[in-house]
Structures are given as structure tokens and as C-alpha cells.
Amino acid sequence: MLLRAPRGALLAGLWAAVLGAACDAGLEPEPICARGLVGVCGTLHFRGTIPPGTDNVFVAAYATFPQTCNELIANRQPFIPGSVLYTDSVAPYSLSLLPGTYQWVLAVWKRVGTLTLTPADTALLRVAGYYRNAADTTQAGVVTVPSGGSAGGVDFVVDFDHLRLATDFVTCTAQ
Amino acid sequence: MHRAVTGVLLLLFPLGAAAQGVLRGTVRDTHGTPIRGAVVGVPGTTLYTLTDPGGRYRLARVSAGEVRLRAAAIGYVPAATTVTLGLADSAVADFALKPSPLELTPLDVVSTKVPRFGDRPATSVAQVSERDIDRRAVNTVDEAIDKAAGVQMLNGQINIRGSTGYVQGLNSRVLLLVDGVPMNQGDRGGINWDLLPVDEIERVDILKGAGSSLYGSAALGGVVNLTTRDVPEGVHARVRVTGGMYSDPPHAVWRFRSGPGLQGGGDVAASYGTETVGGRITAGARHSDGYREQDDQDHWQVASKARWQASPRTRVDVSGAWAVHRYEVPLSWCNQGECDDRGQAFQPFKVDTRGRGAHTNSRKGYVAAQVRTVASERLAWQARASWLRTHFTDWRPDATDYAVANRFGAEVRAEAHPDSARTALIGAEGTFSDVTSDVFSGAATPDVVGTHSQSELAAYGESEQRIGTARLSAGARLDILAVDGGSPTAVASPRISGTVPLAGGTLRASVGRGFRAPTMAERFVHTFALGFEVIPNPGLRPETGWSIEIGHTSPVIAFARLDAALFWTEARQLIEPALVPPVPPDPAKIQLQNVARARIAGLDVTVLAAPIPDRLTATLGYTYLSTRRIAGTSDAPLAFRPRHLLTLGADYGMGALGIGADFRYASRPERIELEGFVDARRVPVKVLDLRAGWTRGPLAFRLLVANALDYIYNLVPETLAPVRTVTMTAVWSY
Numbered sequence: 043m044l045l046r047a048p049r050g051a052l053l054a055g056l057w058a059a060v061l062g063a064a065c066d067a068g069l070e071p072e073p074i075c076a077r078g079l080v081g082v083c084g085t086l087h088f089r090g091t092i093p094p095g096t097d098n099v100f101v102a103a104y105a106t107f108p109q110t111c112n113e114l115i116a117n118r119q120p121f122i123p124g125s126v127l128y129t130d131s132v133a134p135y136s137l138s139l140l141p142g143t144y145q146w147v148l149a150v151w152k153r154v155g156t157l158t159l160t161p162a163d164t165a166l167l168r169v170a171g172y173y174r175n176a177a178d179t180t181q182a183g184v185v186t187v188p189s190g191g192s193a194g195g196v197d198f199v200v201d202f203d204h205l206r207l208a209t210d211f212v213t214c215t216a217q
Numbered sequence: 218m219h220r221a222v223t224g225v226l227l228l229l230f231p232l233g234a235a236a237q238g239v240l241r242g243t244v245r246d247t248h249g250t251p252i253r254g255a256v257v258g259v260p261g262t263t264l265y266t267l268t269d270p271g272g273r274y275r276l277a278r279v280s281a282g283e284v285r286l287r288a289a290a291i292g293y294v295p296a297a298t299t300v301t302l303g304l305a306d307s308a309v310a311d312f313a314l315k316p317s318p319l320e321l322t323p324l325d326v327v328s329t330k331v332p333r334f335g336d337r338p339a340t341s342v343a344q345v346s347e348r349d350i351d352r353r354a355v356n357t358v359d360e361a362i363d364k365a366a367g368v369q370m371l372n373g374q375i376n377i378r379g380s381t382g383y384v385q386g387l388n389s390r391v392l393l394l395v396d397g398v399p400m401n402q403g404d405r406g407g408i409n410w411d412l413l414p415v416d417e418i419e420r421v422d423i424l425k426g427a428g429s430s431l432y433g434s435a436a437l438g439g440v441v442n443l444t445t446r447d448v449p450e451g452v453h454a455r456v457r458v459t460g461g462m463y464s465d466p467p468h469a470v471w472r473f474r475s476g477p478g479l480q481g482g483g484d485v486a487a488s489y490g491t492e493t494v495g496g497r498i499t500a501g502a503r504h505s506d507g508y509r510e511q512d513d514q515d516h517w518q519v520a521s522k523a524r525w526q527a528s529p530r531t532r533v534d535v536s537g538a539w540a541v542h543r544y545e546v547p548l549s550w551c552n553q554g555e556c557d558d559r560g561q562a563f564q565p566f567k568v569d570t571r572g573r574g575a576h577t578n579s580r581k582g583y584v585a586a587q588v589r590t591v592a593s594e595r596l597a598w599q600a601r602a603s604w605l606r607t608h609f610t611d612w613r614p615d616a617t618d619y620a621v622a623n624r625f626g627a628e629v630r631a632e633a634h635p636d637s638a639r640t641a642l643i644g645a646e647g648t649f650s651d652v653t654s655d656v657f658s659g660a661a662t663p664d665v666v667g668t669h670s671q672s673e674l675a676a677y678g679e680s681e682q683r684i685g686t687a688r689l690s691a692g693a694r695l696d697i698l699a700v701d702g703g704s705p706t707a708v709a710s711p712r713i714s715g716t717v718p719l720a721g722g723t724l725r726a727s728v729g730r731g732f733r734a735p736t737m738a739e740r741f742v743h744t745f746a747l748g749f750e751v752i753p754n755p756g757l758r759p760e761t762g763w764s765i766e767i768g769h770t771s772p773v774i775a776f777a778r779l780d781a782a783l784f785w786t787e788a789r790q791l792i793e794p795a796l797v798p799p800v801p802p803d804p805a806k807i808q809l810q811n812v813a814r815a816r817i818a819g820l821d822v823t824v825l826a827a828p829i830p831d832r833l834t835a836t837l838g839y840t841y842l843s844t845r846r847i848a849g850t851s852d853a854p855l856a857f858r859p860r861h862l863l864t865l866g867a868d869y870g871m872g873a874l875g876i877g878a879d880f881r882y883a884s885r886p887e888r889i890e891l892e893g894f895v896d897a898r899r900v901p902v903k904v905l906d907l908r909a910g911w912t913r914g915p916l917a918f919r920l921l922v923a924n925a926l927d928y929i930y931n932l933v934p935e936t937l938a939p940v941r942t943v944t945m946t947a948v949w950s951y
Contacts, residue, residue: 053833068928073561193560194562
């Protein structure tokens with residue numbers, strides 16, 4: 043019996059070690075958006091040649107489509123945008139937004155220069171791409187950010203070869 | 218010439234029986250309990266038999282005089298005795314075997330086709346006994362063998378030491394035998410694990426490494442032989458009822474139904490036998506709601522077996538089965554945007570909505586007949602014929618495919634024991650397969666029905682010589698293959714092997730060549746996959762490979778036995794999907810081609826221990842795999858092969874009650890096929906099964922908690938492996 047106890051203990055120890063190593067759950071849920079994010083997220087697919095003088099690319103959203111230059115600057119969320127990586131062909135992004143509906147989610151190309159947060163900024167900015175309506179890709183797609191949650195899969199193309207002036211979309215005088 | 222013919226005829230059909238007698242008796246353990254399936258025989262002769270459920274045996278045509286008789290069973294110390302048998306007389310020899318959990322396979326019919334009674338085989342063999350199957354309370358045969366060391370099941374495809382990988386059922390590099398009869402499908406070469414009810418299986422022998430020198434095509438990576446239960450004397454019945462429940466997904470965001478998923482089924486078997494004839498029939502059905510969306514399954518089956526002792530020296534066995542399996546197909550799990558993804562990058566319990574409604578009807582059955590005549594103590598011959606039929610129809614939202622295939626086989630072989638030190642085996646085998654299908658048509662365009670056939674003729678021989686304490690054997694097989702009556706292709710598969718006692722154990726070594734003929738599915742498939750047209754390639758050549766193995770079995774300490782084997786396989790002409798470059802205006806296409814060389818090397822270690830011999834037994838199996846795929850300039854690991862495979866098992870018995878556990882670990886495969894086209898998420902496998910059983914008289918209850926840790930994993934891309942499942946099984950035997 044004395045001999046048996048260490049053998050059983052050896053076996054129990056082996057099992058304990060193995061099961062200890064096995065204590066994780068394998069595949070786990072992977073939210074499309076970062077955990078805790080309230081806003082939108084998705085993937086940007088980059089095309090074309092990065093223009094000389096590029097400072098950065100950022101993603102912004104508008105609850106209603108801007109009608110004037112002032113709305114273009116003042117209603118942008120976030121007001122002071124951050125940059126996304128644009129040197130790879132694909133890049134994920136996350137954008138913190140208040141819950142609600144957004145009619146225009148777009149990527150903006152910015153040339154080197156300092157933003158003044160006035161309509162004069164339009165001289166430095168170009169529309170590089172925007173999220174589109176799946177049923178009619180000529181139109182912008184509407185995104186709803188749920189209360190306390192996020193909207194994922196807001197994917198769209200950023201085309202450096204077809205950067206467009208804000209005046210193509212908004213009635214204002216480009217600076 | 219006349220004398221030679223007469224001599225052969227006398228060997229085959231000896232006239233005199235007066236100098237022979239009958240041996241009979243029982244094999245029990247030291248408590249007096251009958252041992253079923255024990256092997257009793259006269260070493261060095263063709264005379265052997267298995268005990269029935271009452272532990273009884275009977276050996277006819279034993280030469281009169283002093284007869285040395287031996288009895289062995291898994292888990293018992295073999296015993297031998299000498300009996301004096303009079304002319305035309307009978308004698309009784311009873312055995313009482315002493316339990317010994319460390320005793321390994323006493324009989325190896327798989328690797329050599331010759332019963333090798335009490336000697337260790339020259340190649341690695343894993344065995345799953347009836348007791349293992351009962352204890353694990355599994356529902357299908359593949360679940361029963363999944364825990365064998367060095368074996369991994371990938372979505373129904375068996376991998377022995379990493380042989381097959383995962384090829385979506387288009388082939389198998391492992392040969393399935395049912396009572397020695399090949400049962401790989403005629404069209405795809407794959408294995409229908411649900412062909413037989415698990416309750417029909419008495420034992421599973423798994424030969425690791427190339428076995429083509431005796432078994433021909435498909436035995437490139439190994440051979441699995443299912444031994445079905447024999448028909449005992451008297452009236453017997455068995456009822457098996459199972460019921461169980463699948464766990465809900467462990468995360469609320471993955472939930473896909475409001476109620477639990479259930480499963481259940483039952484099998485009824487009845488048999489009657491006399492000394493001369495016997496028969497059994499088994500019928501059963503089971504249903505499963507599945508553990509994920511679109512995963513309902515219904516299965517019906519019937520199986521039968523009959524035996525006829527036509528004369529004291531000739532036995533005829535006829536068996537057959539028919540199974541119908543209707544199952545929904547969760548083609549691939551839902552990735553972002555492919556279903557209501559609830560903001561998740563993937564939903565492993567849900568299906569891509571484009572695959573909604575996909576299901577398969579699969580019907581399969583076989584009939585086989587075998588006759589074995591023990592012409593004398595020195596010569597026996599055996600003949601068999603078989604017919605396997607498979608029929609599947611796949612319903613997909615975008616297409617419907619079907620295939621009806623037949624595989625007809627016949628084989629004759631003779632087994633001679635010229636003296637107690639030599640054994641010789643010669644045989645010939647023929648197989649004819651045909652398929653009618655709209656997906657394996659080989660036509661210029663998809664969805665056109667076509668018919669194809671494949672013929673295989675083979676001759677083989679092997680001889681073994683005992684030299685002192687060593688055993689050496691050498692053999693070869695020549696296969697001739699022809700497709701649609703075209704020009705034949707010949708493949709030779711030699712093998713030499715040997716065993717020698719060394720360092721308190723047995724050293725074994727073998728070198729052999731294996732091959733696998735392309736299946737008709739591989740040659741003639743014409744369909745669409747992943748947006749590409751898959752085009753046929755009728756000119757595919759056989760895959761070949763050389764396998765080397767060196768192994769040693771020995772007791773390492775008083776209560777444990779170690780078996781270790783180094784193995785090395787060099788494979789050529791491996792058939793894999795290749796991208797055919799676009800030729801404008803045609804886009805790129807996929808075609809199966811002989812493109813790759815591969816090297817599979819590794820170490821296989823099995824430890825069988827009995828720390829408390831009468832109560833606690835434990836097993837450990839570890840396989841280290843190093844694989845390289847060499848195609849052109851690319852050099853990468855073979856897809857779907859884990860580098861480390863570990864299995865642990867333990868059982869503790871306390872009278873009628875027993876508890877046990879199995880744990881399986883497989884490291885994350887370094888490479889999968891079609892990476893970039895499919896979701897490449899994969900994790901290591903860490904699965905723990907817990908079980909408990911209680912037996913009293915004719916009743917047995919088993920509780921199985923499979924995947925008790927509810928570990929969420931996948932073995933192949935976008936296909937979730939089973940979650941925690943609790944199953945209760947009750948068996949009544951009469």
C-alpha cells in the first residue's frame with residue numbers, strides 16, 4: 043500500500059499538470075469592434091498611389107449630410123480627428139461616436155499643413171472614400187451606432203488616385 | 218507431375234482424420250469469470266480459435282499425441298499447457314488466466330494476415346478492445362478509435378501518424394477492413410465509419426505505417442481492421458439505449474437556439490447459434506439535433522452476420538450491413554456579414570446563410586462472404602468475396618450532386634507452416650470499382666452524368682523465418698491498375714521486417730513501400746469550389762512512399778510498459794490541389810495533380826501502466842511529427858498535421874463501479890490548405906472526456922461527459938468541433 047500511494051500521486055500529478063496547461067477556452071468571441079467601443083469600426087481598403095505631400099488619412103462621420111462649409115467643419119465627428127495607417131493595402135479602424143444614426147462615414151486625405159478648424163481647412167482636405175449603400179453604391183450608406191454598443195463591418199475603399207474636393211459633395215467655396 | 222498434383226490435393230483436402238482429435242475447454246480468469254475473445258491455439262500451426270461469451274473454445278483436427286496448447290487474452294498473462302490427445306478422441310483443457318493489465322495484443326492478424334499467436338508484430342499496432350469501446354460509451358466507430366495513440370480523426374478522416382491530413386473525403390491514405398475485407402468507398406476511397414453499428418464491433422486493430430505489401434492501395438499510411446462480434450452458441454440478445462444533451466454555446470453572443478440540443482438512439486441485437494450454425498441481426502436508429510445550427514442528423518442501420526461450420530475444418534462466414542444517414546450540412550461557419558453576426562467577426566455555431574438548407578442523404582451497405590479451411594495443421598486457405606455499395610446525394614442551394622458507386626472484391630490466400638519455425642503466405646486479390654455521378658464525371662462541363670470504372674489485380678506473398686530468438690520476414694505485392702479499361706499501371710510494394718529480443722524487451726524494425734492509387738473522385742471530379750472551376754485529371758499517377766520504422770517494447774519499471782518507435786516516410790507524387798494559371802479568356806482553375814514530395818518523420822511513444830494493478834490503470838501516448846512538403850521550390854509543413862499529439866487515459870475500478878478519463882492534446886497545425894481563401898482561425902486541441910460506469914449482472918450503465926471542459930475548437934477550417942456532450946447509455950445483455 044505504501045508503494046501504491048506514490049504511484050497514484052505520480053499519476054495524479056501528471057494529470058494535474060496536463061489539465062492545468064489545458065485551462066483556456068479555445069476559440070473566443072471576437073467582436074468586430076474593439077471591446078467597449080461605442081462607435082463604428084471596419085476595414086479600409088487602400089487603392090492607388092499615395093500622393094506626395096500626404097500628411098495622414100482619417101475617418102470621420104456626420105449625423106446628417108453637411109450642407110455648408112461651416113457644417114462640414116463644425117459637425118464633423120470627431121471634431122479633432124486621429125490618423126489611420128494607410129501604408130498597407132488594408133487597415134482596420136475604430137471611431138468613437140455617440141449612439142445614433144450617421145448618414146455619412148468617410149475617409150479624408152490630408153495634405154501636410156496645419157488645420158485651423160475653419161472652412162479654410164478644405165484646402166488641405168480631400169474626400170478619399172466613403173461607406174456606401176449596399177443597395178445603391180452611388181449613395182452613402184447609413185450607419186446606426188446602438189446605445190452602449192458599436193456598429194461593425196463599416197468597410198469601404200480609399201482611392202488615392204481619385205481624391206475628391208469637398209465641393210463635389212457640399213455647397214461651399216473651397217479655400 | 219501426377220504425384221505432385223496428388224500431393225497438393227492431399228494438402229488441401231486431406232483424407233485421413235483418424236489420427237486427429239478435438240480439443241475443447243474454457244478460458245476463465247482466476248476468479249472463475251469466463252473470458253470472451255481469448256485466443257486458444259497450437260503454436261506454429263494453423264489451429265487457433267477465439268472463445269465465446271462463456272469462455273468456451275473448440276479446436277478440431279488436432280493431431281493426436283502430446284499437444285502444446287496456448288491461451289492468451291488482452292490484460293492477462295498467457296498460459297500454456299500440454300494435453301495428451303488420443304486417436305479420434307477429444308480432450309479437455311481449461312485455462313485460468315492471471316490478470317495483468319500490462320499484457321499487450323496477443324494476436325496480430327492485421328499486419329501479416331497470418332495469426333501471429335503470442336508474438337509481438339514487427340510493426341506498430343494499436344488496439345482498441347471491446348472493453349475500451351464499452352467503457353467509452355461511444356456511438357460511432359470513429360469515436361472509439363479517436364483516443365488511440367498516434368491516431369487523429371479530422372472531420373471523419375483518419376490520420377495515422379499524420380498520413381492523410383484533411384482532403385474533404387476525396388481519398389484516404391488509410392485502409393479500412395471489416396473482418397479483413399477492404400471497405401474503402403469505390404469512388405472516393407474514403408471511409409464510412411457509420412457503416413456498422415458500434416455495438417457490432419468487438420475489437421479494432423490499427424496498423425501504423427505502410428501496409429501495401431499485403432494490403433495494396435490505400436494502405437500507404439496504415440490499416441484499420443474492425444473485428445465484428447462472433448455469433449456465440451445459444452440464444453443471446455442485447456439492447457442498447459442512449460440519450461444525451463449538448464451544451465449551449467458558452468457565450469451568450471454565440472447562442473443560436475432557445476432550447477437544448479438533444480440526441481438519442483437505440484440498437485437491438487439478437488442471435489442464435491449452435492455448434493454448426495449461427496446468426497445474428499442488429500438494427501438501430503439514432504437522432505441528433507446537433508450542437509450547432511443546421512446540424513440535425515438521422516441514422517438508421519441494420520447489420521447481420523451468419524456462420525456455418527460446414528465441416529470440422531471449414532468455416533463459412535457471411536456478413537452484411539445497410540445504413541441510411543440523412544444529415545444537414547453546416548458547410549462553413551458564419552463569418553462577419555454572412556449571417557446575423559451580432560457584431561462578431563465570426564459565429565462558430567451559425568452557418569453562412571448562403572449554405573442554408575444544405576443536406577446530404579447517404580446510403581451505404583455491404584455483403585461479404587468468407588470461407589476458411591484448415592486443411593491440416595500445416596496448411597490453411599481462405600477465400601472471400603465482397604460487394605460494397607455507396608450512394609450519396611448532396612443538396613446545396615446552388616447545386617445538387619450525386620454519386621452511386623460499387624466496389625466488388627475477391628481474394629484467395631493460403632497460409633502454410635512447413636515447420637514450427639517457418640510461415641509462408643501467398644494470395645491473389647482482385648477489385649473492380651465503378652461510379653456513376655454528375656460530379657465525378659470527368660466530362661468537359663460540370664453537372665454532366667458520367668460513368669467510370671477502375672480495376673485492380675494483385676498477387677502477394679510473404680515468408681517468415683524464426684532464427685534462434687529472432688524472427689525475420691520478407692514479402693512483396695504486385696498491383697496492376699487500369700482505369701476505364703485503359704492501359705495498365707503496375708506498382709510493386711516490397712517489405713522486410715524483423716523482431717529480436719533485446720534489453721528485456723523486443724526490438725522491431727521494418728522497411729516497406731506503400732502506395733495509393735488515385736481514386737475515381739480525384740481523377741474525374743468536375744465541379745466548382747471557392748469560386749474556382751475544379752477540372753478533372755484522368756492521368757493522375759499513384760502516390761508512393763517508403764516507410765522505415767524501428768521500435769522497442771519493454772517493461773520500464775515494475776508497473777509500466779513502454780513502447781517507443783521512430784518512423785520515417787518519404788512519399789512521392791502526392792496528389793494535391795494545384796492552381797492552373799489562367800489562359801485568356803479562361804480564368805484560373807483548380808486541378809488535382811501529382812505535385813508534391815513529402816517527408817513525415819517522428820517518434821511514437823506509448824506507456825501502459827498499472828500503478829495499482831487490480832484497480833488503477835493508465836495509458837499515455839505521445840506522437841511527435843515533423844513533416845515537410847516539398848513541391849518545386851516551396852518547402853513547408855504538410856497541412857493539418859499537428860507537431861505534438863498527446864493522449865492520456867486513466868481508469869479506476871471499485872467492484873461494479875468504474876470511473877475514467879481521457880485527455881487529448883494536439884498542437885495547432887502549422888499549415889492548412891487554401892489559407893487565404895478560408896478563415897484560418899485554429900487553436901490547439903485540448904479535450905477531456907470523463908466517464909463512469911456501473912455493471913450488475915446483465916445490466917450496464919455508462920455516463921460519458923465528452924469534452925467536459927467545453928473547450929471550443931475546430932479541427933478543419935470554419936467547422937466547429939463538438940462541444941460538451943453528456944450521454945447516458947444503458948445496455949442489457951442476455
